[in-house]
Amino acid sequence: MALTPKQKQYRTAQILHWIAFVIIVFNLLSGWRIDNFEPAVKAILMMIHSGIGTTIFLIMLVRWWWRRKNRLYVPPRWWKRPTMVLQWVFYPLLVIQPVVGLAQAAFADFPVVAYGLIPYSSLGPDDPAMRALFLGIHKWIAWILILLVILHALDRGRIFFKDDAAMLAAENRS
Numbered sequence: 001m002a003l004t005p006k007q008k009q010y011r012t013a014q015i016l017h018w019i020a021f022v023i024i025v026f027n028l029l030s031g032w033r034i035d036n037f038e039p040a041v042k043a044i045l046m047m048i049h050s051g052i053g054t055t056i057f058l059i060m061l062v063r064w065w066w067r068r069k070n071r072l073y074v075p076p077r078w079w080k081r082p083t084m085v086l087q088w089v090f091y092p093l094l095v096i097q098p099v100v101g102l103a104q105a106a107f108a109d110f111p112v113v114a115y116g117l118i119p120y121s122s123l124g125p126d127d128p129a130m131r132a133l134f135l136g137i138h139k140w141i142a143w144i145l146i147l148l149v150i151l152h153a154l155d156r157g158r159i160f161f162k163d164d165a166a167m168l169a170a171e172n173r174s
């Protein structure tokens, strides 16, 4: 059956969601190991990490715009629903995190060149104190994001099984 325009808009939102999810989890899991590698390998890993981080930033802006433009996921008084608030908290955090990563990279004494094209590490002087400050913030936001991803997954699982149980109950009644 053909999709309605609204269903197509939700489908686009879902595709963007899953692309963002995969690369966010990749950066959240892989970021911690980057410092363990020798400089040449670290430069390549930083190129991947900063490129993916920049892509996350852009995808989050597109997702935000798409949701607002098409008025998706806005049930009445959504701000009173923990599930919806939890979803919305991701947006500012996932826009701030790459910006903090960029600030950190600007003060780093090793190359951070997103996509092999954007030399973030050339944007500022080598400054260990400033880098440590932004690394600390980057780390804290990463921990908050890990916690939120787990909560979000549990919440979606709860809704999934609740809906399933409600459907089974309705079928048994009929």
Ligand code: HEM
Pocket: 024, 027, 028, 029, 030, 031, 032, 033, 034, 035, 049, 050, 051, 052, 053, 054, 056, 057, 094, 097, 098, 099, 101, 102, 103, 104, 105, 108, 112, 114, 120, 135, 138, 139, 142, 145
């Ligand atoms: C949503 C996007 C991002 C996520 C989830 C993320 C996550 C992480 C995590 C978990 C770490 C490990 C922190 C630690 O070792 O203490 C890290 C390190 C780092 N990130 Fe990101 N990051 C993102 C975007 C970016 C961007 C866009 C840049 C640069 C433009 C960047 C630059 C860095 C740098 C320089 C490090 C330190 C590497 C090291 O020396 O160990 N990050 N990131």
